[in-house]
Each structure stands twice: as structure tokens, then as C-alpha cells.
Amino acid sequence: MTDTGSSSCVAVFGLGYVGCVTAACLASSGHKVIGVDPDRHKTDQIQQGRTPFYEPGLDEIVRATVQSGHLSAVNDAADALRSADIALICVGTPSERNGNLDLDQVRRVVRDIRSHLVAGSQLIVCVRSTVFPGTCEEIVIPELAAYPHVRVVSNPEFLREGCAVRDFMEPSLLVVGGPEATSVQRVASLYSSLDVEPCLVSLRAAEMIKYACNAFHAVKIAFANEIGALAGCLQVDGREVMETLCQDRKLNLSAAYLKPGFAFGGSCLPKDLRALSYRASRQDLKLPLLEAALPSNDEHLDRAVRAVLSLPGRVGVIGLAFKEDTDDLRESPVVRMLESLLGKGRDVRVYDPHIRLDSIYGSNRSYIMTAIPHIGRLLEPEIGTLLNWADNLVIAQKPSTELAGRIAASGRPTLDLVGSLPAALTPAAVSARL
Numbered sequence: 001m002t003d004t005g006s007s008s009c010v011a012v013f014g015l016g017y018v019g020c021v022t023a024a025c026l027a028s029s030g031h032k033v034i035g036v037d038p039d040r041h042k043t044d045q046i047q048q049g050r051t052p053f054y055e056p057g058l059d060e061i062v063r064a065t066v067q068s069g070h071l072s073a074v075n076d077a078a079d080a081l082r083s084a085d086i087a088l089i090c091v092g093t094p095s096e097r098n099g100n101l102d103l104d105q106v107r108r109v110v111r112d113i114r115s116h117l118v119a120g121s122q123l124i125v126c127v128r129s130t131v132f133p134g135t136c137e138e139i140v141i142p143e144l145a146a147y148p149h150v151r152v153v154s155n156p157e158f159l160r161e162g163c164a165v166r167d168f169m170e171p172s173l174l175v176v177g178g179p180e181a182t183s184v185q186r187v188a189s190l191y192s193s194l195d196v197e198p199c200l201v202s203l204r205a206a207e208m209i210k211y212a213c214n215a216f217h218a219v220k221i222a223f224a225n226e227i228g229a230l231a232g233c234l235q236v237d238g239r240e241v242m243e244t245l246c247q248d249r250k251l252n253l254s255a256a257y258l259k260p261g262f263a264f265g266g267s268c269l270p271k272d273l274r275a276l277s278y279r280a281s282r283q284d285l286k287l288p289l290l291e292a293a294l295p296s297n298d299e300h301l302d303r304a305v306r307a308v309l310s311l312p313g314r315v316g317v318i319g320l321a322f323k324e325d326t327d328d329l330r331e332s333p334v335v336r337m338l339e340s341l342l343g344k345g346r347d348v349r350v351y352d353p354h355i356r357l358d359s360i361y362g363s364n365r366s367y368i369m370t371a372i373p374h375i376g377r378l379l380e381p382e383i384g385t386l387l388n389w390a391d392n393l394v395i396a397q398k399p400s401t402e403l404a405g406r407i408a409a410s411g412r413p414t415l416d417l418v419g420s421l422p423a424a425l426t427p428a429a430v431s432a433r434l
């Protein structure tokens, strides 16, 4: 048993997979933990030093912590809340038939906790169940609003059944979010004996991160399976392909491409996705995930166009190539965006530090002069002229530090499609205003 030095008294509501593992592991870290569950079988089992379900390694921890007096289990919330500093909510949040989250257990447990509070009660109510962003603000905080010393924190659980104890003791991620720093720190300190740096975030971000992680894991599995299926049809060993893909830690297994920003384009990604889909269809192979990437990208571009169209007056766009530090215009999403703006009769000009009609040549020049001459005519060679002319700016490509400084100094309202300027408007913020 590890002693954290700063042990807390924790009431864990819900002794299912998450609650039972959390309760036992926190108890083994030296905290005093009382589990609460209306299910008598679960509480009786724990009181007898046994787990109510099979999970490798959990039995030993429950036995040891019950024996040492660090872990106990009750059916009545009052018994647990009498001495608790922190109430961890680990109740179930199953799916409704339409896919919506059933929050009945969360609502009931919060009401139960509230019914045992008195004026001046000091408690941190921490939601560990998976709940949609806004649940704490819209359901938990209003229910407890009459108790000003009761704080609400989100601390989602990332464990996987089958290796839940190891996942708890060696966490891949620790996320704690809330509106008030002291209670967030207090919840993070529950895990201070573990080798993990807590990510302290906002309340809604903490709730959302759990969904982002699970969606990412599901997309990774579906991606690997689709690549494997296509590889198999083409007499290629899919495992060899994916193992080699995973060797790339710069672009593949890394933070690259994992920041919300603008749509992708260029001469490779759209072309190669189209080729993969075409080749799969010739094999009568459906690859719904890979086939969804281009429509998803189109949808993202449409959202950006709607946000830009909502800007009043003259629009100055910064960036024309499909990304920074290139003059390649092939399949640039900015070209499509400008075509939409022109189609709506908007007064628009564009500046790109690497595209100057007088200096580019070859396929790029002929592309501008023949395929998109109407866009070529919008090019403004001097950034200063564009900044003076525009009523609103749109960043469609990551600017250099110097360019970002000039944009900020211009004082023009700026919509940032790529997410590179901290003070600028985001498309989501613009959509929220519409």
C-alpha cells in the first residue's frame, strides 16, 4: 500500500467496473474510500474482501484494502458522505435506443448527494462517468447550486476492462477539469502517487476529451482494418503495411495532423484517397471510413465558407496555396472557397507570400492563367495594400511570425481558419453568432 502523504476521504458512487477499480486502487494509494451502491450483492462482496466481478489483480487489492480498513462499501449515501471530502460519481451512463446518453443514474445520484448536504457543507463532487460536454454545467451544478461550498469537477476514466488495474496504476492520461483551480488540484492530488502529469483543463473540455479519445481509438481500429482488408485484396500483407506505417513517429504516430484547422488539399491526399476508393470498389470492397474522408473534408470547407460569407464588407484572404511555404495551387481548398465567395458577389482579394504572378512559371502559372484566371486577378502582391483595403481578414494558411505580427498590428477583425492566431475569431465562434 502506498501512502500519498496527503490522503483524502473519498466516497465512490457506483461500484461497477469503473467505481470498483477506482475505489480499490485509491484505497491502495492510502486514501480512505467508502464505496456506495444500492446493489447489496456488490457491497456485501466488497465488505467480505472480494470483487463483485472478475478483473485481473483486483481481488488482491480489494482484500488487502478492506483488511487494512482503507476500503469499505455501503448501500446508504449518508454513511459515505458523513466524512467524505470528495464524492466520485462512477454510475453507469448507458445508451438510449436513439444513441443518446441515458443520464438517469447521474441525475439520481446527484439528487441523492444533495439530499444529504446541509448549509455550509464542503464537498467536491467529481464526475468520473462518461458524460457529454455540458452535463456538469447543465445538470450537476444547478442541482447543487444551493450549496456554495460544494464544487463540481470532471475527471473522466480511461481504464480498459481486462487490464483496468494496470491502466489505473499506470495511466496513459489523467484529465481533471473544473471552473475552480483549488478543487481541480485537489482531485488531481488523489493520483499524486502515480507516475503521470495531470492535464488540467476546463470543465467542458474534460468531458469532451473522453469522447475524443474513444472516437480516436475506434477510428484507429477501423482505419487499420480497412487498410488490412484492401491490402488483402491486393495480395499485400496488411500487418506488414501497418507495422511499417507505425515506424513513422514524425507524421504517423505523432501529434502531426491532429489539430483542428482548415480543410486539406494539395496534389496528393485527395488524389490518393480517390484512387484507393476506386481500387476498392473494383474489388467490390466497401471502405466506409476511407471513403468518408473526402466528403468530411468538403463539409469542413463548406463550414469555413459559411463563416467567411457571414463577414461584412471587403474580405482580404491570406494564403492561396493549399498550405504554407509552397506555391502549389492544385486542389487548394482556398481556391474553392474564393470561387464560392465570387459566386456570391463578394468583394474579395487574396495575398500569398509565395505566389506572385510575375515570378511563378510552369504548370502553376498556366494553372492560374487558364484554369482559375478569375482567382489570379484577385491576387494582391503587397500585404500592406491588402491590410489597408480589407474590412475583414481571413487566415487560410499558417502565417510566418512576421506576417502574423503585421496582421495583428492592422487591428482588422480576423477569422482564423487554420487556428494559428490566439486572438483571432474561429469558424466555430462565427457559426455560434449566426
Ligand SMILES: NC(=O)c1ccc[n+]([C@@H]2O[C@H](COP(=O)([O-])OP(=O)(O)OC[C@H]3O[C@@H](n4cnc5c(N)ncnc54)[C@H](O)[C@@H]3O)[C@@H](O)[C@H]2O)c1
Residues within 6 Å of the ligand: 013, 014, 015, 016, 017, 018, 019, 036, 037, 038, 039, 042, 090, 091, 092, 093, 105, 108, 109, 112, 128, 129, 130, 131, 157, 158, 159, 160, 161
Ligand atoms: N467499463 C469501462 O471499461 C469504462 C471505462 C471508462 C469509462 N467508463 C464509464 O464509466 C461509467 C461507469 O461504467 P461501468 O462500466 O463501471 O458501469 P456499471 O454499469 O458496471 O456500474 C454502474 C454502477 O452504478 C451503480 N449505481 C447506479 N445508481 C447508483 C446510485 N444512485 N448510487 C450509487 N450507485 C449507483 C449501479 O448499481 C452499478 O453498480 C460509465 O459512464 C462508463 O461509460 C466505463
